Amino acid sequence: MILVIGIGNPDRGDDAAGLLVARRIREITAPGDVSVIELIGDQLGLLDAWNGARDVYVVDAVCSGGPVGAVYRFDAADSLDARFTHRGTHTFSLADVVSLGRALGRLPVHLVGYGIEVETFELGAPVSAAVEAAVGITSTLLAAELKAGG
Amino acid sequence: MTHESRVRGRLGVKVPALSRVEGEGGLEIVVEDGKVAQARLDIYEPPRFFEALLRGRQCAEAPDITARICGICPVAYQMSACQAIEDACQVTPGEPIRNLRRLLYCGEWIESHALHIYLLHAPDFLGYESGIQLAKDHPDIVERGLRIKKAGNSLMAAVGGRAVHPVNVRLGGFYRAPAVSELRALVPALEQAREDAAATVDWVAGFGFPGFEQHYEFVALRHETDYPITGGRVVSSNGLDIAAAEYDRHFTEFQVPHSTALHSTLDGRTYLTGPMARYSLNYDRLPDDIRKAARQAGLGPACRNPFRSIVVRAIELLYATGEALRLIGGYQPPDPSAAEVSPRQATGYGVTEAPRGLLYHRYTIAGDGTIADAKIVPPTSQNQRAMEADLKDFAASRLGMPLDRLTRECEQAVRNHDPCISCAAHFLDLRLVDSGERGARGARPEARRS
Numbered sequence: 001m002i003l004v005i006g007i008g009n010p011d012r013g014d015d016a017a018g019l020l021v022a023r024r025i026r027e028i029t030a031p032g033d034v035s036v037i038e039l040i041g042d043q044l045g046l047l048d049a050w051n052g053a054r055d056v057y058v059v060d061a062v063c064s065g066g067p068v069g070a071v072y073r074f075d076a077a078d079s080l081d082a083r084f085t086h087r088g089t090h091t092f093s094l095a096d097v098v099s100l101g102r103a104l105g106r107l108p109v110h111l112v113g114y115g116i117e118v119e120t121f122e123l124g125a126p127v128s129a130a131v132e133a134a135v136g137i138t139s140t141l142l143a144a145e146l147k148a149g150g
Numbered sequence: 151m152t153h154e155s156r157v158r159g160r161l162g163v164k165v166p167a168l169s170r171v172e173g174e175g176g177l178e179i180v181v182e183d184g185k186v187a188q189a190r191l192d193i194y195e196p197p198r199f200f201e202a203l204l205r206g207r208q209c210a211e212a213p214d215i216t217a218r219i220c221g222i223c224p225v226a227y228q229m230s231a232c233q234a235i236e237d238a239c240q241v242t243p244g245e246p247i248r249n250l251r252r253l254l255y256c257g258e259w260i261e262s263h264a265l266h267i268y269l270l271h272a273p274d275f276l277g278y279e280s281g282i283q284l285a286k287d288h289p290d291i292v293e294r295g296l297r298i299k300k301a302g303n304s305l306m307a308a309v310g311g312r313a314v315h316p317v318n319v320r321l322g323g324f325y326r327a328p329a330v331s332e333l334r335a336l337v338p339a340l341e342q343a344r345e346d347a348a349a350t351v352d353w354v355a356g357f358g359f360p361g362f363e364q365h366y367e368f369v370a371l372r373h374e375t376d377y378p379i380t381g382g383r384v385v386s387s388n389g390l391d392i393a394a395a396e397y398d399r400h401f402t403e404f405q406v407p408h409s410t411a412l413h414s415t416l417d418g419r420t421y422l423t424g425p426m427a428r429y430s431l432n433y434d435r436l437p438d439d440i441r442k443a444a445r446q447a448g449l450g451p452a453c454r455n456p457f458r459s460i461v462v463r464a465i466e467l468l469y470a471t472g473e474a475l476r477l478i479g480g481y482q483p484p485d486p487s488a489a490e491v492s493p494r495q496a497t498g499y500g501v502t503e504a505p506r507g508l509l510y511h512r513y514t515i516a517g518d519g520t521i522a523d524a525k526i527v528p529p530t531s532q533n534q535r536a537m538e539a540d541l542k543d544f545a546a547s548r549l550g551m552p553l554d555r556l557t558r559e560c561e562q563a564v565r566n567h568d569p570c571i572s573c574a575a576h577f578l579d580l581r582l583v584d585s586g587e588r589g590a591r592g593a594r595p596e597a598r599r600s
Contacts, residue, residue, distance in 0.1 A: 011218055041221030041314030044265070048300060092269075096282060103285035104293060124203065 002146060003053040003108075005037045005046065007060040007094065013125035014068075014118030017135055018059040020127065021114070024139035025146070034146055046097045047106050055149060056108040057142060060094050061131075062115035069117060069130030071138050076102075076111035112145070114138050177560060178408070179545050186549065189541035190408045191534055191564065204524040209235045209493050209515050210321050216511070216526070217315045222265065225258040225310065226504030227526075228319045229380055230511040235321055237394070238498025238515050241491045246484035247323040248380065249477055253333075254309040254316070255379045255502070256474040260302030260343065262505035263425075263467040266568045267350060268295025271460050274562040275357040291353070294346050298467065301336070301343035305474060308332050323488030333478045340478070344471035348443065351464040355447035360559075362544055363454040366536060367419055368427035371503050377435040377469060378428060378503050385431055386416060394499035397510050403527060414532045422536040423507030423529050424567055425462045426453050440469045456540055456566040463568075493519030504529055506568050530569045537567055 006022025009015040019038050026036040037049055050056045062072060076098050092100065094113060101107040116134045127135070180188040200219055204212060212235055216227035229251060236242065243251075269281030269292070278284040285292040308328055310316025318324050368387040371378035385391045392400060403412040415421070430452035433441065444465045453462050495517040501510050507529030514523040544563045548556055 009218075042265075042303075044269075044296070044299070045303070045314070047296065096280075099282045100285055100292075103282055104289050104296075 001053045002034045002055045002057075002149070003037065003050055004034055004057045004059070004142070004146075005039055005049055007039045007043060007046075007058065009040060009121075011124060013120040013122045014116075014128055014131045015061050015121050016127055017061045017116040017118055017131050017138075020132075020135045021059040021116075021138050021142065024135065025142060028139070028143055029146060043092050043094060043097050044100075046094075047101055047104070050108050050111075051106070053108050055110045057112045057114065057146070058094060059114045059116070059138060059142070061118040063118055066117045068119045068128065069134040071134050071141065072113075072115040072117070073141075074113045074115070076107060076113065114142060177541065177564070179541065179560070181549065184549070186542050186546040189538045189545060191538050191541065192409045192411075201524045201526055204513075204521045206520055208519055209238075209513065209521050210491075210519075212513065212521065212524075213319045213321065214317070217319070219526075219528075221314050222262050223258055223504045223506070223509075224315050225255050225306065225319075226502055226509050227511075228316065229255060229502045230500040230504075230509045230526075231513070232319065232321055233381065233394075233500030233502060234498040234511040234513050235500075235515065236489075236491060236498065237500060238496040238513060239321075239491050239494050240496075241322060241489050243323050243489045244484065246482060247487075247489065249481070250309060250324060250327065250484060252380050253474055253477040253481070254306060254319070256470045256477070257302045257305030257309065259379070259470040259505050260467060260474070261299045261306065262302070263463045263470070264295050264299035264302060264350075266505075267354065267460055267463055267467065268292060268299075270568070271463075271562075271565055272354065272357075274558070274565060275354075275460070294349065298343045298346045298350070298471075301339045301471070304339060305336055308336055320488055321491040323484060323486075325487065327483035327485070327487040329483065330481060333481050337475065337478060340471055340475050344468065344475065347464065347468040347471045351443055351447050351461070351468055354460045354464045357460065359455060359457040360544075361455075362457060364422075364456060364536075364540060364543065366422040366427070366454060367416065368430050368452075369416060369421045369423045369508060369532075370427040370431045371501060371508065372431060373435065375435070377432050377473075380502050382501075384501055384508070386421065387427075387431060388419075390416065394501040394510070397499060397501065398512065398525075401510070401527070401532075403531070409534065411531050411534060413534050414527060415535065420535040420539055421532070422567075423532050424459070425466055425505075425507075426456065426459050427507065428503060429453055429462045429465065436465075436469060437472070440465060440472070443468055456563065459566045459568075497523075506530060506533075508532060530567075533567050533569065537564055537569065540564075540566070 004022055004025050006018040008018040010019055022036050022038050039045055039049060116131060116138055118131050120128055176192040178190045179186055200216060204215055207215065212231040213228040216231045217224035219227050273281055273284045276284060281292060306316060311318035318326060370385065371382035372385040373382035383391055383393055384397060390400065400417050401414055403414050406413050433451040447461050449461055493515055495515060497512065497514045499512050501508060509529060510527040512525040513521055516522040540563050541560055545560060548559065
């Protein structure tokens, strides 16, 4: 099973980036080919969300000081990118969850992460233009990767 | 002297701060003449934004809006909001709805306590940097914690519509009452969770605890018959016994220079809310088997050693799993699933027991049903002064320690109370500052974003 998981908070400006990519992918992929999940809040839920899936693509907002709208990609088979180590209140970072999944033997066979560099987490703020553009770029890249993989 | 030379040095331990949405933490310990003069904890407090956001919105929106305050305890915010607005509108939902709310709340206690015990707090006692490191050496133990947490999340999803930011809660009750079969389907996982919770109690009871007791004034809800979750009077170990509507007469919030979060006092006094307070003020409300488990875990009728709060939390975890099973066993879907709530111009008050302690909401509703004013006092805000007092007293006898160990133990002292910023394995910048340095360095702790 191929699974795309968008992570974020729809009420916190650019933090919605991962969710927006997930919605784009849902619109442009054929039903049944790819399962799409939007994950809000506790990222530990990833361990259960990807349970049983072989190929998993996770999309999340990244705040590493890079240019806003930059798109990053990592493969969990490689060392984890430090950009994915940000944490929210009571939540574990994507890197933490991947590390925990590895320790517990609960990682998918193939796990790819996409990150979008963001800047604003203001409550109720809209997604910035740069991030909106990056959502489109990421969706295109991911859709191509899904197509190639399929 | 070794002690003085360490204290006089400029000491700093830099660790990753929280960065994603909310949450910065800093700790500064001020030393004067070789003694701890002050311990300051800086906490960024998100609910303040929500009070402004709520103004002008329809009161029926409050449960959905406040659920966004915290991804771990959204139910607490929803329940206090519903209770306060229903109070203003003079509506009291019937027992079936109250029981279903209590069941939903049990799910939140289970998932929140399991997360804190296994992945945030236990590593401190076992010498691990994080829950991830613990998982590498003890995967079976961490899997047990995740299994308990999942049972709580499943309960929240079944009753609340989804595990994070439940969408099924509304004023007066629920949009839809789950079918009996939906809840009965949770029983095997909850029975396993109860068994796992009992193992959790045994596990944490065997940890080593520093000999450190505090003379807290405990504050918690107290219910006529039940261990308090969704309602009761606000009581304290010093004799306070008030209704939610009297909260503002006794509890005062105020700004302090070193923190973005408001501090709170009870008639001018520092107090503590949370599992230790609930337990110590309501030991007699626990079922016999839970009290027996507490005794076997080394707890008395009250617990004043904050490092043993992990044992108290495990006892509450055991209680919550059993309570959830009891409520499911007697469940009949409420019909209708919600009481009618007609807005009226009034002020209402609500207090419930979030996993981390007392959560107070107050709403003033305008004639058109919009919220004219809102006040939300989360437990972490209330506990700041008690946490600082803990740190001051705890560090005082440990200034001779190597800095890395002192830092670790001070972080643990903060995590004892499961504050809303303690989600990261490490979050504090600890600085020891002697009085001669303060003028040059300023008093504000340095919280950093990673």
